[in-house]
Amino acid sequence: MKKAITKRAVDALKPGEYITDTDVLGFVVRRLPSGRLSYGFRYAKDGKRRWIKLGVGIPPDAARKAALKHAGSVAGDGNPLPERQARRVEAMTARTVNDVLDGFLVHARSKRLRSVAEMESLLRRHVRPKLGGRRVNAVKRSEIADLLKGIAALPSTRASDGQSRRVADKVLGVLRSAFNWHQIHDDDFVSPIVKGMAQTTLKELSRDRVLDDAEIRTLWQALDQCGPPAYVRLVRALLLSAARLNEVARLQWPEIVGDVAIVPATRTKTKIDFAIPITPDVAALIGEGPGEAGGFVFSTDHGASPFSGFSKAKKRLDAEIAKLRAEDDLPPMPPWRVHDLRRTARSLLSRAKVDPDIAERVLGHAIPGVRRVYDQHPFIAEKRDALERLAAVVRSIVEPPPANVVNLRKSEVA
Incomplete structure (x- = not known):
């Protein structure tokens, strides 16, 4: 706001507010977030805006005297900016x-x-x-x-x-x-x-792509014909864990404690450690232990580095999916992304009648409200049960019962 900078005026300033003086052109005061008052003088020289710090926490009268001195220099076609500060400004404006x-x-x-x-x-x-x-x-x-x-x-x-x-x-x-x-x-x-x-x-x-049962089945079959094995195991683990790509792709053996993987906060979206129970189906994809170099679980160089080359592997997988669907007289599979598996897994958790609150915890989503602060229960057992139900649904999709298997209850009713 524009008004005379007086003690009464500056005392009424709230943090973040400022006053441009109406008497001395360029004289400014601002209340810092800390509550202290910062005075300055701004002017233009050679087409460039300049700023001189007059002081913090000093009386307004003292700041006004300093501003008047600089204003007089500007009026006399001088440059009141101290030489040291002038060099700093020039250096800043010269930065590319x-x-x-x-x-x-x-x-x-x-x-x-x-x-x-x-x-x-x-x-x-x-x-x-x-x-x-x-x-x-x-x-x-x-x-x-x-x-x-x-x-x-x-x-x-x-x-x-x-x-x-x-x-x-x-x-x-x-x-x-x-x-x-x-x-x-x-x-x-x-x-x-x-x-x-x-x-x-x-x-x-925003995306809402979810793979249907036929697409999941084709994907699972196509993975049998693709490589490298680390990519195949990784894609299946993503569907069975409902985790984010970065959380699983960079998983390291030291992060697996017993039958739980602890993803560090640096790789989670919520910036807190995230526990993923390892079900038998996921354990089968991970393997028995670290390779020669220890390190990363999903790797093509014995754990020395995490799997890379996602684009090429995805292209090979899409080509195999297209081939299988053509052989089965199915229409081409609509475009999909690896992250769609996470959305698909969440939908399958609902099909498995997993409590929505537990399903969200499986995905590592932040729980809203005060529960996030006060409810510190790890929910390991609950998440494990949910993931085991998810694995059961996936198995029923990718390994459907033979057509000649008869539902006994239905046959008895008939």
């Missing part, structure tokens, strides 16, 4: 997009974010070649919009419309985070990213 991205990635690694590798890849392929050498303070909204439109127009074999709009939105998310991080360290930088730049809508991103 690449400089900011490098700093942000260092910050992301220090936070041990799971998506750092994907961030680096997206920035290397899509952002650095186009904007990397630009001064970050000079990047315009129109440049960001053009960048995203160009990415969205790239051909894609994964999206139904053949475009990479989802990739564009991932790039937008990384850029938004990087620019927001930079804003904290540069008083003169304002992020060029605004609402409305996303290339997809929430409705488009």
Whole structure:
């Protein structure tokens, strides 16, 4: 708000509120979240906005005297910015997009974010070649919009419309985070990213794909003809555990304690450790123990590294599914993703009459309300029972009884 900065006025300020003085142009005071008052003087020089910190917690009269001094210098066509601060501002404004991205990635690694590798890849392929050498303070909204439109127009074999709009939105998310991080360290930088730049809508991103019984049966049969074995075991384990891909694909032997796998918080969406009971069906897929190198459960190099090459393996699996459905005179299987198995498993849990609350705990979803805080029961036995019921339903689908087996109760009634 604009008004005279007086002791009475600043005492009435609430955290986050600020006053622009009506008498001394550029004189500003803001109440920090901590409750302290921060005074500053802002002005323009050579077409660039400048900011001078006058002090924190000082009396408003003292801050006003300092602001008047700087205002006089500006009026005399001078530059009141101290030399040291001027050098800092020049250094900040000279930073390129690449400089900011490098700093942000260092910050992301220090936070041990799971998506750092994907961030680096997206920035290397899509952002650095186009904007990397630009001064970050000079990047315009129109440049960001053009960048995203160009990415969205790239051909894609994964999206139904053949475009990479989802990739564009991932790039937008990384850029938004990087620019927001930079804003904290540069008083003169304002992020060029605004609402409305996303290339997809929430409705488009939401999926409800669930595999029906015939599709599950075909998938299970197709896996028998595919490889490598680690991928086959992994896909089946995903359906039988209802877990997320990252939780299972990077599972390590030390994380298996007895007949329970403890997924660390760094790999869970809720950021807390998550227990997955290992049923006999899943145990058969995991095996008896670590390979030569210990390490990862689903691996092609004896546990040294987790399975990779998902795209190629999925293409082989889809080709085998298409072949089997053609042989059975079935229509082509609609596009599906590995994550659809998790939604399918949740639906099968309902078919198995598992309590909805337990089913949600099986999936590792956060329980709403105060129960999340006060109910600390691990629910291991309940989740194990639910997963065993799920396995029974899956077995009934992939190994249906022979056609000549007669239901005795029905035959007796007849």
